[in-house]
Amino acid sequence: MLSTVKILWNSLKMALQELRMNKLRTFLSLLGITIGIFCIIAVRTATDSLETNIRNQLASLGTNVIFIQKWPWDGGPDFPWWKFVNRPEPRYQELKMVEDRAKTVEHAAFLSQVNNRRVEYGSDYIDNVNLLGVTYDFDKVQTVEIEQGRYFTPRESSDGANVVVLGADIWQQLFPPGTSIVGKYVNVAGHKCAVIGLLKYKGSGIIDASVYNDATVILPYMFLRKIVDERRYGDPWIMVIGKPGVTLNAMKDDMQGVMRAVRRLEPAEEDDFSLNEITAADKELNSIFTLLNTVGGVIAGFSLLVGCFGIANIMFVTVKERTNIIGLKKAIGAKRSIIMQEFLLESIILCLIGGLIGLVMIFGLTILVSLAGFTVTLTVKNIVVGLVFSVVMGIISGFIPAYSASKLDPVVAIRGN
Numbered sequence: 001m002l003s004t005v006k007i008l009w010n011s012l013k014m015a016l017q018e019l020r021m022n023k024l025r026t027f028l029s030l031l032g033i034t035i036g037i038f039c040i041i042a043v044r045t046a047t048d049s050l051e052t053n054i055r056n057q058l059a060s061l062g063t064n065v066i067f068i069q070k071w072p073w074d075g076g077p078d079f080p081w082w083k084f085v086n087r088p089e090p091r092y093q094e095l096k097m098v099e100d101r102a103k104t105v106e107h108a109a110f111l112s113q114v115n116n117r118r119v120e121y122g123s124d125y126i127d128n129v130n131l132l133g134v135t136y137d138f139d140k141v142q143t144v145e146i147e148q149g150r151y152f153t154p155r156e157s158s159d160g161a162n163v164v165v166l167g168a169d170i171w172q173q174l175f176p177p178g179t180s181i182v183g184k185y186v187n188v189a190g191h192k193c194a195v196i197g198l199l200k201y202k203g204s205g206i207i208d209a210s211v212y213n214d215a216t217v218i219l220p221y222m223f224l225r226k227i228v229d230e231r232r233y234g235d236p237w238i239m240v241i242g243k244p245g246v247t248l249n250a251m252k253d254d255m256q257g258v259m260r261a262v263r264r265l266e267p268a269e270e271d272d273f274s275l276n277e278i279t280a281a282d283k284e285l286n287s288i289f290t291l292l293n294t295v296g297g298v299i300a301g302f303s304l305l306v307g308c309f310g311i312a313n314i315m316f317v318t319v320k321e322r323t324n325i326i327g328l329k330k331a332i333g334a335k336r337s338i339i340m341q342e343f344l345l346e347s348i349i350l351c352l353i354g355g356l357i358g359l360v361m362i363f364g365l366t367i368l369v370s371l372a373g374f375t376v377t378l379t380v381k382n383i384v385v386g387l388v389f390s391v392v393m394g395i396i397s398g399f400i401p402a403y404s405a406s407k408l409d410p411v412v413a414i415r416g417n
Contacts, residue, residue: 347398
């Protein structure tokens, strides 16, 4: 144990001495390892952060929520759109039937979205606003975060009252800071509406995975029907959330039977609706990020390969420079394994120094990117991966030089320099 510690200490001193004595040569040799570790861990950090961001956005939709829609989510280059184009859109009347017949559903809501509308307050206005008409239970199947004010009452929802909840971009742009907004009136698509609530700021993510965003006005569905021809301009769907303890598969089976009964489909007829859920997107994400990590790893691998050649080169030069020292050590009884361990450890330490520099560069980069508004995290897992890669590269780079050093004849080696 003591001999191993002594070898490690001597190797560390030799590596630091190499850095001090031959700064430029060592710097150029370490540069390849530094760039290689930087590339491979930067790719992993970027893809991990991107994946976490997207999965968090998808999770906000609910893992036990099913979206009853006309179109399926599993699109692609070979998507057979002609099979679905003639399907009927979900209808408001179907919501009551779903609520009455579905045994696994806790809450259900009908939604219809109309885009590119105008909201006015006095002489100020905002265009390209999304109107989201919802039934009362919408806040039970989807989290609605209210900054000020409140959500609709059951009476306001059923009567189609002209009340609205404004998205953050809308109320922040239409009203001066410090204004008491709740209770004010705005014109939505040309109709006077009372502001009863203000939504919290959501921000923009990598993908638009939320049911609503900061440029959305949430209003009762029955009111939306009064002010917009939603059958022509709307995008309707039904959202259902399962009862506690009910699996997603059980709920899908239940909803398939319910919707087939609601649509009065014969046993031989195909479904004319889609039951979409988040797990389908999860499967796609797994394959996408596996591919990204693989491609990024291959590209970074070439950088590491170049770095290996640089470290191997410096180790060969080091062996040449210390030939007489190696001969003296072997002459006084040093075993081949000891000589080999010394040079291998020195190679590993050099690679670890290069790897640590690369990790510090990535840490600095994550701070800069985070300041720009993107959440990027250098995880402990990726730090460990970077250090492991450094050790492996050190072993690969230093093995042949260390082996050649251990095979030197002591008499010849002493006379070498």
